[in-house]
Every structure is written in structure tokens, then in C-alpha cells.
Amino acid sequence: MAGGRIPKHDFLVWVLARVRLHVPLECPLCSTNMESRQHLFFDCAFSSEVWSFFYSRLHLLPPSLLDDGIRWLKDPSRDSNIVFIVRLAFQACIYGIWRERNTRLHSQVSRPAAVVISEICLILRAKLDILSREQRNLPSTVTYLSNWSLHFV
């Protein structure tokens, strides 16, 4: 896939390893549950809102358990453009959730999920725009960006 190699979830693994190091704390995103990797990234109401925004628009229903979700990412769709977008979105969501969690832990600032979602969309769109320029030899209907625009306006 031209120019769009996805790092092999190195970042994700790094984040998850860090979370594991922590003594269980109250989740800074919802303040109602104890923090665990499964809770923080998937079960938390905040994180669920982030995921469901992306997955509902892509008409995908990934498994809700962390390890199953990572396995599912290997083959999430028959459309290779969608596979690419999903993997990129997955990393961006993990990153966005992790960053929001840290911001709340270290400052009094807390942003609603909708703001984090908009930020993730901007990052993804910019990335897909750059990568789509390398797909210029293809008809415009099959670039990453045009696929993105089909689902996210």
C-alpha cells in the first residue's frame, strides 16, 4: 500500500504497557469505575462515545474486548481503503483517549468526548489527505480521502 505503512501497533503496545504499570485508580474519564486497560480504552462511557462515532459511520461492529479488538484489526473489512482507515482511526482513538486521560490526571482541564472526536477527525483527515496525494494515479473515487469523505463529512 503506497506510502501508508501502519506501524505494527508499536504505539498501542507502548501505551498499553504503561497503563499496566499503574496501580488501579479511579478512571479520570468517568470517575465512576476503576481504571484498567479494558475499562479506560473500551468500556468507559467516554471511550465508547469516541469508538461508536467512528465505527457507526464505517458500519463496523468490532468486538468489545481489547485482545479480540486487536485481532479483529488484522482483517476488519473487505475494502482495503476501509481497512487502512480503520487501522489509522484505531490508533488515533487510542492516542486521543490516552492523551485526554493524562490531561485530566495532570491538570483541571477536561474536554468532552465530542471535542476529542473532532480533533481525531482533523488529524485523520489531514493524514489521509497527504496519503491520497500519492494515490493520484487512481481515479479520485478510490482514494483514502474520498473514502473518508463518504463516511465523515
Ligand SMILES: [Zn+2]
Ligand atoms: Zn471511565
